[in-house]
Amino acid sequence: MALPHTLRSFRHDNVLARQVEVAVAARPSATLVAVRPAPEPGATTRVLFTADSLGESERLAVFVDPGTGSVVGELVTYGSSGVLPLRTVLDQVHANLLLGEFGRGYSELAASWLWVVASGGLVLWFARRRAARPKPAVRRHAVLGLWVLVGAVFLSATGLTWSKYAGENVADLRATFGWTTPALSMTGSGDHAGHTSGTPTGLVVLVVLGYRMWWQRRPTRGFGRPVPRGQWRKVPRAQLVVVLVVAAGVGWFVPLFGLSLLGFLVVDALLARRTAKPAPEPSEQPV
Known part of the structure; x- marks a missing residue:
């Protein structure tokens, strides 16, 4: 079986190329995206694929024994580095x-x-x-x-x-x-x-x-x-302009920070306006 175009970089390593070829033969309908060679003796090579049936950021890992050159198992992993289920749960929590x-x-x-x-x-x-x-x-x-x-x-x-x-x-x-x-990695580096x-x-x-x-x-x-309201008015104008420009730039790059900061400022302004309203004059009582 001829190796796909994306496997040309492995031709210098016939052993690794054969492992990848076996994995591709086991999943011919999937798309090869990354390869993680066995990091130590006794470990397996992890060949990663994408498929329409997988969820977002999920990969199908086909494990190949470098010694026998046979597929020893498959597992749905997470990310381009092929994170295993326990690590996937921790990543999802984060x-x-x-x-x-x-x-x-x-x-x-x-x-x-x-x-x-x-x-x-x-x-x-x-x-x-x-x-x-x-x-x-x-x-x-x-x-x-x-x-x-x-x-x-x-x-x-x-x-x-x-x-x-x-x-x-x-x-x-x-x-x-x-x-x-x-897109194709031999070292397992990923997002x-x-x-x-x-x-x-x-x-x-x-x-x-x-x-x-x-x-x-x-x-x-x-x-x-x-903290008394209006403290920002005591900040020198030059420094205030710098703060506003930086806040606007960060708010654009990190949208939820910018929107929440703007929301805080609007609520604070409304509360300040409500506090500043003069108390209503007492109505005259009939004699």
């Missing part, structure tokens, strides 16, 4: 919380704001540290925050590459600069290869401590005051 399109949008919204919230917490910590010595609970929260800041930004960035709206802009950017992955799924332990601890600090210092207990 991508859409197993909630489909709704979860994908929610995950993208969270990833859009994660780096903003994390960076804002760092700025507030430095400002408080300069003003006064922070309390032990604040110091613990800050130390954990510093450790997970880099990881949180990385988690946010990688999450956005998988997202529906920002992900399309990332894909366009990669295509423009030639950063796309080749999600090497990515660590799941939430670091939170980041979870940091979030819990943050809620605990807020509960202990919430305004109803007299520890804080709401």
